[in-house]
Amino acid sequence: MARETTTMTKDPILKVEHLSMRFGGLMAINDFSFEAYRGDITALIGPNGAGKTTVFNCITGFYKPTMGMITMKQKAGKEYLLERLPDFEITKLAKVARTFQNIRMFSGLTVLENLLVAQHNKLMQASGYTFLGLLGFPAYRQASHEAIELAKHWLEKASLIDRADDPAGDLSYGAQRRLEIARAMCTGPELLCLDEPAAGLNPRESLALNELLKSIRADTGTSILLIEHDMSVVMEISDHVVVLEYGQKISDGTPDFVKNDPRVIAAYLGVEDEEVEEVIEQIEEIEGGQGGTH
Numbered sequence: 479m480a481r482e483t484t485t486m487t488k489d490p491i492l493k494v495e496h497l498s499m500r501f502g503g504l505m506a507i508n509d510f511s512f513e514a515y516r517g518d519i520t521a522l523i524g525p526n527g528a529g530k531t532t533v534f535n536c537i538t539g540f541y542k543p544t545m546g547m548i549t550m551k552q553k554a555g556k557e558y559l560l561e562r563l564p565d566f567e568i569t570k571l572a573k574v575a576r577t578f579q580n581i582r583m584f585s586g587l588t589v590l591e592n593l594l595v596a597q598h599n600k601l602m603q604a605s606g607y608t609f610l611g612l613l614g615f616p617a618y619r620q621a622s623h624e625a626i627e628l629a630k631h632w633l634e635k636a637s638l639i640d641r642a643d644d645p646a647g648d649l650s651y652g653a654q655r656r657l658e659i660a661r662a663m664c665t666g667p668e669l670l671c672l673d674e675p676a677a678g679l680n681p682r683e684s685l686a687l688n689e690l691l692k693s694i695r696a697d698t699g700t701s702i703l704l705i706e707h708d709m710s711v712v713m714e715i716s717d718h719v720v721v722l723e724y725g726q727k728i729s730d731g732t733p734d735f736v737k738n739d740p741r742v743i744a745a746y747l748g749v750e751d752e753e754v755e756e757v758i759e760q761i762e763e764i765e766g767g768q769g770g771t772h
């Protein structure tokens with residue numbers, strides 16, 4: 479497995495160690511370890527069926543791994559073993575939020591209401607888990623005002639403020655994807671996990687997504703972990719790329735390092751290990767040939 483060493487001095491927010499996940503006779507993830515660094519956009523890539531979504535489901539509590547340890551280290555130093563937490567506590571306590579490959583939102587609620595539902599926990603707490611909200615209790619009124627302000631903030635960021643009162647189901651596909659990200663940001667995550675955020679987007683929507691993710695990284699310092707097939711998105715916005723093939727890590731480093739790694743090139747071309755060198759030689763020949771024409 480190829481690994482670049484320059485990233486090793488960074489501060490990890492997420493450590494996945496010796497993760498394995500078995501489905502009956504299928505070992506979907508086999509002794510997989512990697513780290514995501516604080517403040518980085520980390521991309522998890524690999525061919526279809528490599529195990530990316532399974533890793534995500536283990537991190538976010540949808541699956542309990544067969545083996546392995548997943549440690550989330552918050553900014554303030556507190557650590558959580560995610561494989562031991564139920565999924566709702568992974569969001570609430572560990573501050574890990576996620577979006578899904580298939581968009582999940584309340585399409586009959588307005589765009590703004592979707593972001594308020596995401597802050598339900600905070601509002602319930604302010605109501606003392608009783609009817610204090612109905613009585614206009616000051617602490618509840620304050621929390622409710624703050625929830626609306628936070629929702630508006632993320633609607634601005636996601637370029638959706640003009641659509642705040644429209645039903646979420648009326649938004650275009652690309653706008654729904656941005657709404658999902660805004661909704662996840664309203665839970666105040668330290669780690670935002672995005673499952674194929676660019677899937678089905680046209681080039682203009684893809685560009686808007688890139689800008690949103692880069693602004694989240696720059697303005698909030700939130701770390702982002704994403705699964706993505708669209709290499710233009712991965713190479714444009716990622717600080718760090720981890721590559722999976724058949725449930726095992728085959729490469730780990732910067733986008734430049736990974737895209738030039740022979741194992742990665744071979745995995746994407748679907749060749750056997752013993753053919754890797756041959757494929758690299760062919761690629762070099764082609765690149766050499768192209769170099770002469772520029």
Ligand SMILES: Nc1ncnc2c1ncn2[C@@H]1O[C@H](COP(=O)(O)OP(=O)(O)OP(=O)(O)O)[C@@H](O)[C@H]1O
Binds near residue numbers: 526533
């Ligand atoms: N719940 C499950 N039960 C049985 N097998 C599963 C389950 N979830 C995933 N798998 C299998 O585990 C392997 C990895 O699947 P996974 O969806 O994690 O891959 P992926 O890299 O996300 O693929 P894609 O890029 O196509 O979404 C596949 O062989 C898949 O069929």
